[in-house]
Amino acid sequence: MIGVMLVDDDALTLELHRGYVERLDGFEVVAECTGARAALSALLGSPGAGEIDLVLLDMTMPDGSGLDVLRHLRARTGTVDVIAITSVRDSEVVRQVIALGAAQYLVKPFTFSDFRDRMMQYLRFRERLSLAAGTATQAEIDAMVGALRTSPTPTLPKGLSAETLDRVSALLRSGPASAREAADSLGMSRVAARRYLEHLAEAGRAERAQRYGTPGRPEAEYRWVR
Missing domain, CATH: 1.10.10.10 (Winged helix-like DNA-binding domain superfamily/Winged helix DNA-binding domain)
Structure with missing residues (x-):
């Protein structure tokens, strides 16, 4: 079971994302935060930090940005993965988020189907990672990297919903x-x-x-x- 922490300053968004995670097998919400400082405290200083495997991280919060959280997190630990979930579309922010090792960048608003696809890609990445414990072959590395790649959503032909x-x-x-x-x-x-x-x-x-x-x-x- 992958422990998920939700970070967003909007209570309704937290509720929505919690409901989305609860609909997926293999994931469990173990923490929720409404600000950057609270997120860093939960990730770096709380007794329950060891339960957190994945952070769904907003980029804009009143007391700091998601980029700040990600920078501090990467400076202290590399064992927690991050998926950015945000309305920010600025290309420089996207570049920095990816450079800091975020597994995915999902732009609000999105459907449950979009959310599920990203989370399932991450789950496959974790599964590939566990299968390649120790020294990985090139094929295993390719499979791990490929698991996180997102295919563009095709336009539906007429008559399909x-x-x-x-x-x-x-x-x-x-x-x-x-x-x-x-x-x-x-x-x-x-x-x-x-x-x-x-x-x-x-x-x-x-x-x-x-x-x-x-x-x-x-x-x-x-x-x-x-």
């Missing part, structure tokens, strides 16, 4: 499925399910393969890959 695409994506994350299985599980037509699955495959988010070993013609199976 983002909500239904989220449902189909969630189904594939739980395991491979054919168009027939997706249609039965989600209560939609097989033709519609195939359109969504094909869209995910064309966008590089799923891979398509033929499933053999069952009576009749082989059917296409779709598996989530990113």
Whole structure:
């Protein structure tokens, strides 16, 4: 379980992000802070600091910036990861945040789907990291770096909805499925399910393969890959 600390000066935003984290497997909110000083105290001086693996860090707070928090954190410890979650779009701020080792930079406002994708990428990074404990091969290093890369969200073709695409994506994350299985599980037509699955495959988010070993013609199976 990855311990998450939320840092944001807006109470409603903290509540929203807490709810998002609680919807994800593998993550648990272990601390919340509404300012830069409180965040540094929790990270560097509190007894519960050892439970914090990941900080979801706002960049603008009344008593200091997220950049200040990140600089002090990196000067004292390199064991806590950071995902910047902010409305700041300034390219120089983005450059500094990335230079200081943030794993992701997510711009507000965003959907739960966007949030989930970044968090799942981070989870895969941690999983790759644990598998490559000790001396890593080049392939293992490439896999770790690649786990944090974000693919641009493709524009949906006419007739496809983002909500239904989220449902189909969630189904594939739980395991491979054919168009027939997706249609039965989600209560939609097989033709519609195939359109969504094909869209995910064309966008590089799923891979398509033929499933053999069952009576009749082989059917296409779709598996989530990113």
